[in-house]
Amino acid sequence: MKQCTHADALPHPEPKPLSDTCPQCLAEGSHPVQLRLCLTCGHVGCCDSSPGRHAAEHHKDSGHPIMRTHEPGEHWRWCFVDHVLV
Known part of the structure; x- marks a missing residue:
């Protein structure tokens, strides 16, 4: 498992x-x-199901590797580089 x-x-x-x-x-x-x-860095962006896909765009522009959901009641994290849940 990666x-x-x-x-x-x-x-x-x-x-x-x-x-x-x-x-x-x-x-x-x-x-x-x-x-x-x-x-x-604390940047808030929209998910890949949103038209702008701004969280992924932030990763691409900044190189910051990990984001987490910013939705109430959710607690998962995603590493854009390794393509795994953290």
């Missing part, structure tokens, strides 16, 4: 969200399907 090689490098405590919603969706006038929180 494991994430980036989780040990995450900041502790995890960063606070920089916004309540996806700022790119807000600027574009679109609505995010679900939100994701970058665990390196």
